Amino acid sequence: MNKNKTTPNAEKEDNSSKIGRRDVLKGLATLPLLGAFAYGVYKKKNYDRIANSKLRQAVDLSAESPVVFQTQQKDPHIRIGIIGYGIRGPQLLKAAGFAMPSELDKWKESSLKNPSDHRLEDFKAQENLNISITAVCDLFDVNAERALSAAANVGRDGSDGNFVQTAKRYKTYQELLSSGEVDAVIIATPDHWHTDISIAAALKGIHVYVEKGMTRTVEEAFRLRETVKKSNIVFQLGHQGRQTESHMKAREAMEKNIIGKVGLIEVCTNRNSPNGAWVYDIHPDGNPQTIDWEQFEFPCETKHPFSPERFFRWRCWWDYGTGLGGDLLTHEFDAINQIMSLGIPHSAVSSGGVYFYKNKEAGHYVNEVRNVPDIWQVALEYPTRDLTLLYSASLASNKERGKMIMGHDGYMELSDALTIYADRESTLYKEKIEAKIIKPELPIYTYIPGRSTVDAITSPTEKYFASRGLLYTYRGGKRVDTTHLHIKEWIDCIRESIAQDKLIQPSCNIDQGFEEAITAHMATISYLEDRKVFWDADKESVV
Amino acid sequence: MFKEKSAGPLPCEGYSNAQLSMLVILRLAIGWHFLYEGISKILNPNWSSIGFLLDSKGLFSGMFHSMAANPDLVNSIDFLNAWGLAAIGLGLITGLLTQIATLAGMVLLAFYYLSHPPLITSEYAIPSEGSYLWVNKNLIEFFALWVLFLFPSGNRIGLDRFIFNRKK
């Protein structure tokens, strides 16, 4: 192509040894482009900055991390008992700083294979809460032994570590509570035991962290609230979602009325596996010798013969569990209650059924088909707030649906991140939309935990990754476990209460718990009795 | 003639004015693109390569994923990438160390291409603005830089003229 078209002029020039005027011109010929570039960048930055600041004036919400309760008190040392160490118990003790050595071995091995597995690192970096595990109680021998091994793992080691056994095993929670060895208990038994154990602890002045669903019946909810209120204990219900920064930011947005009057809230649960549907493995060592079946069934009105299926998959029967209402609706409801202080609804309607997990051949059950639905929908009405909360649950589809709060002026999407969009028909933002300061197709606010600046013009890529929780997962090395923060808040409140000599209650206290429990029970009753269920707020009763 | 020249130190001497102009224009366009990609990352405190690395697919994705898993490495990559882009862009526009800038640009583009090859089977989280199969804009820009490398213009139009063109 470039055959022989030399330009004689240029050649001559190039071959001369001194730099001539033409040389300089040609050498510098492209530099003016940098001027154009600088001008363009300056204009663009300015445009973005002004658009952003106009938007910030319209939507006054900062990017700062929300302020959470912190105490300076690191003392006294607190002695903890754990009651129930099945699936959740280990997660809670881990969040408190105590994990089974076998578990650490597993994390270590896995992190060698997969460098993005930071469980071991994160656990080792987790704040030391200055507590010890002094007592364990579980009805299944295997689990009690596992709990003991975690309690002794004070150095956060693998199997080759040095262990100091600080805990004793008790066969019943009564013995544990009367031992004089515990200041506080973490209760992670199935739901049908929450109330009795919490009440017994409260009566002894032992602080309580109890898992959700707080209670199994309406009557229990009233009884527990009364006891806790009369006692001098610090009470925390196990909705660790309370510690999620985006929830706190969403509350701030509600207080600043950023999305206007809310008409509809949609929350949901999406699972699609036997595990998701609570069809858990049955432990091969579970038998009448290793399981205290009589104690397990003690609270039940009708007694059943020993059944490993019922013991390990208790959520599938109403005798022990609280269904999707207590198990999963409660997390969603509590998040919205945290954000909007909704309280107990005026009415609840629910419907659903055992639609998927009823096939013996497919391994959905061993001897007895479940009676707790796997598909379930709820409508909660709040006429005084002119809004409805819809919950829908699938245990037979994984389709990811976030929490959505829809207001007249905008809507909020909540996950770990919070994104707010303005509504096209908004009255509040009408002028701003006309002036193109607010564009309804772009978020007017995005909160991504770990990010320090607020930027309306978040790149689509960033938004995408944030919504999938991918972003900042590894930034700065660690991502803190919300359950750890939730337990820490409870411990902090215990210390602060001692220091101030008055009770300081954490975020998911008994009043919040009462609202959670009654709401879930109303929805469950609606299903079981096939009717609309009402809350009489004046008389405080479910009708 | 052509062969001789491409082996010699100043292969750009035989261009027609139109050829030289277009080579410089292509160089400027690519330089502008690099510089702006670099500057916009430098000016955005929230920018990070981590999402891009995590989204990698294809033969080399394992390597890119393990880069993403190391926070210190991600920080260095962010720094090198942003300032590297800007420096390459400046080099191409001003015609300073043009050949080095061109090669460095090719290396970066090769990384981008290999981390996100538009394969039949790969689907990316970051939606692309066009339709690509095997060939995408990174690859085309890579080839364009290759052409610029073989047909240099910096020592004719650019600061390299003062460095490489004297005392011949």
Ligand SMILES: NC(=O)c1ccc[n+]([C@@H]2O[C@H](COP(=O)([O-])OP(=O)(O)OC[C@H]3O[C@@H](n4cnc5c(N)ncnc54)[C@H](O)[C@@H]3O)[C@@H](O)[C@H]2O)c1
């Ligand atoms: N907050 C969350 O995200 C979360 C997650 C999972 C479970 N949970 C809650 O944790 C609780 C436990 O659930 P799980 O999945 O761990 O169940 P699980 O069946 O795996 O474990 C329960 C354990 O409690 C023991 N137990 C039963 N009755 C007892 C008693 N009276 N005294 C002592 N131990 C007793 C059992 O032997 C078993 O080891 C439930 O209330 C559940 O809703 C909360």
